[in-house]
Amino acid sequence: DSGVTQTPKHLITATGQRVTLRCSPRSGDLSVYWYQQSLDQGLQFLIHYYNGEERAKGNILERFSAQQFPDLHSELNLSSLELGDSALYFCASSRRTGEREKLFFGSGTQLSVL
Amino acid sequence: LAKTTQPISMDSYEGQEVNITCSHNNIATNDYITWYQQFPSQGPRFIIQGYKTKVTNEVASLFIPADRKSSTLSLPRVSLSDTAVYYCLVGFNTNAGKSTFGDGTTLTVKP
Numbered sequence: 001d002s003g004v005t006q007t008p009k010h011l012i013t014a015t016g017q018r019v020t021l022r023c024s025p026r027s028g029d030l031s032v033y034w035y036q037q038s039l040d041q042g043l044q045f046l047i048h049y050y051n052g053e054e055r056a057k058g059n060i061l062e063r064f065s066a067q068q069f070p071d072l073h074s075e076l077n078l079s080s081l082e083l084g085d086s087a088l089y090f091c092a093s094s095r096r097t098g099e100r101e102k103l104f105f106g107s108g109t110q111l112s113v114l
Numbered sequence: 115l116a117k118t119t120q121p122i123s124m125d126s127y128e129g130q131e132v133n134i135t136c137s138h139n140n141i142a143t144n145d146y147i148t149w150y151q152q153f154p155s156q157g158p159r160f161i162i163q164g165y166k167t168k169v170t171n172e173v174a175s176l177f178i179p180a181d182r183k184s185s186t187l188s189l190p191r192v193s194l195s196d197t198a199v200y201y202c203l204v205g206f207n208t209n210a211g212k213s214t215f216g217d218g219t220t221l222t223v224k225p
Contacts, residue, residue, distance in 0.1 A: 004157075033213075
């Protein structure tokens with residue numbers, strides 16, 4: 001158990017809909033990362049938050065947004081869903097940033113867009 | 115992120131030692147080398163991290179030569195449960211745009 005909690009574990013929805021994925025980081029971790037993993041693209045970095053502030057953006061679509069709340073949990077919002085958004089979405093947290101950073105991943109949310 | 119090159123896949127048998135080598139010719143002075151393990155449908159799990167020479171923990175050893183242009187993850191006496199994808203990351207730092215995991219090495223352990 002990494003200590004990172006993601007909910008829900010599975011989500012099935014239809015095209016055009018909007019969903020929210022939730023992540024609770026390990027106790028004491030200030031950084032939260034979101035990754036998308038689909039069968040043909042591996043782990044794609046989406047966005048990084050540190051202590052409530054956005055630190056870096058990766059290949060995140062404009063239809064996607066995220067935030068980190070004062071209690072450090074984070075939510076990833078996916079809207080106008082398309083079939084291609086079906087993937088595993090992982091959240092990871094870490095205590096420090098920089099070269100020695102170690103990420104602790106949650107078990108992921110499997111999103112299926114039908 | 116320093117570009118890394120790993121074998122796409124490796125096969126081994128139970129009880130053998132497995133060595134997975136990662137090449138990173140353009141590693142920067144401040145870059146650390148970190149390895150993660152990922153089982154199907156699970157998030158990656160941190161295995162080991164090092165800067166130079168040798169690092170050992172209860173799971174694996176990491177060997178880094180003096181020029182640091184490569185590193186080798188060593189898994190002693192693998193079992194079926196070590197079948198997974200292994201990722202080598204060098205210089206992870208999202209602030210510098212370094213956040214890619216790459217394709218990793220799929221290790222298959224056979225009985």
